[in-house]
Amino acid sequence: MTHNVAILGASGYTGAELVRLIASHPALKVGALSGNSKAGRAMADVYPHLRHLDLPHVTTIQQVDFSGIDLAFCALPHATSQAVVADLPGHVRVVDLSADFRLRDPEEYEKWYGKPHAAPEMQRQAVYGLTEFYRGHIARARLVAGTGCNAATGQFILRPLIEAGVIDLDRIILDLKVGASGAGRAAREHLLTAEMVENVGAYAVGGRHRHLGEFDQEFSAAAGRRVEVQFTPHLVPASRGILATAYVEGDPAAVHRALADRYGGEPFLHVLPMGQVPGMKDVRGSNLCHIGVVADRRANRAIIVGVIDNLTKGSSGQAIQNANLMLGLDETAGLMLAPVFP
Known part of the structure; x- marks a missing residue:
């Protein structure tokens, strides 16, 4: 079974890394790419190293049709994921790569990020995405907060x-x-x-x-x-x-x-x-x-x-590792790439 995923914030480094890794994933397909500053452009124009892939054009988040999306990766800037995740349809599971849901206590979030959290109830429900220590919780979660690298x-x-x-x-x-x-x-x-x-x-x-x-x-x-x-x-x-x-x-x-x-x-x-x-x-x-x-x-x-x-195990790779658990897939699917050397 193939699961359609959306990458919100695909024009950033972690978004591009998600695309690179999903390209060889046996059960994930990129169904939508958003990047408000690059909306309307082909992903090959934003990242030429991805030009060999058959990818949808980059759109705004508002233009994404989530009806056929099973999971969304939010690779958005800090402090912007809160509002976006809160507005996503309930059937869409979410792996957030920003800092917005990492801290369980809203007061701690305000202490470290200098502003009140915009979705405190979701913040308390988010599961911290350090995969090797929270596997069971991640598999059952609707929202997983990716760790800082x-x-x-x-x-x-x-x-x-x-x-x-x-x-x-x-x-x-x-x-x-x-x-x-x-x-x-x-x-x-x-x-x-x-x-x-x-x-x-x-x-x-x-x-x-x-x-x-x-x-x-x-x-x-x-x-x-x-x-x-x-x-x-x-x-x-x-x-x-x-x-x-x-x-x-x-x-x-x-x-x-x-x-x-x-x-x-x-x-x-x-x-x-x-x-x-x-x-x-x-x-x-x-x-x-x-x-x-x-x-x-x-x-x-x-x-x-x-x-x-930092872009793979520190962010996008670990996000896919978490998504694999959330979707009932083999945890290592699409991730057994050998390092690039030298």
């Missing part, structure tokens, strides 16, 4: 350790290196080639990054008490990818064992042999996450390194 990477390397109780919860330092596509496709001065090349810079320093709201929510729930990590992201001159490095206090062997045990049966999360660490290109263009653990020179301290592609 930084938040997903940090959780993949730290959440099993918090749940297993093998690290000091008050001494977690998390450092992320993030490719430029994580900031979206809109033109911004600091993303110009002349600004980025030969440059690495920290941003949202000192606890101001919005993904900290997700870390606080999810880590605290996993631990059964308040957990606040020290977190700094860095923009690096790469188009895509995230490399996360966590510094923790705990027995390195126990840290490695907790990760290996938790992810032993997972198709997309792979824990490397003790002492090996991955790089961003190891997972480029794939729905994979690679994790390595190294013992620090100081006793009872470990360093964990994890990598994902």
Whole structure:
């Protein structure tokens, strides 16, 4: 059975990545593409790398006929999905890739995003889309909130350790290196080639990054008490990818064992042999996450390194993984692509 899907916000990077992945999916078909700023154009004109595909033209959201759509991917800018999702027909299931439904508490949303939530009842009903930890809830959900790409990477390397109780919860330092596509496709001065090349810079320093709201929510729930990590992201001159490095206090062997045990049966999360660490290109263009653990020179301290592609496992790939569960399909359908290397 083929399921028709709509991609709302198809002109952004995550929208284009959804199209790329769905092109090889055995049970999903793109039935509608919206992108208000590109309405009326062929997708091949917006993204030439997709010109070989038979795709509908880009329209406005108002022009989409949802009568034959089974599921909608909302790849819209933050703070715009709320109103759009609230107006979708009840038969359409939704995977939202924005930040609009990630935080369960409307007060927390207002704290981190600076404005009241426009659809608080839907916000409370949304299921958080970290697939490997919420499978059962996701399969039954009407609305799934995709994780932030930084938040997903940090959780993949730290959440099993918090749940297993093998690290000091008050001494977690998390450092992320993030490719430029994580900031979206809109033109911004600091993303110009002349600004980025030969440059690495920290941003949202000192606890101001919005993904900290997700870390606080999810880590605290996993631990059964308040957990606040020290977190700094860095923009690096790469188009895509995230490399996360966590510094923790705990027995390195126990840290490695907790990760290996938790992810032993997972198709997309792979824990490397003790002492090996991955790089961003190891997972480029794939729905994979690679994790390595190294013992620090100081006793009872470990360093964990994890990598994902921010556009795939960090966003569009994980969105399709969630959609597969929601539609009763094989979770890995359309997602077993090997990484692109070099």
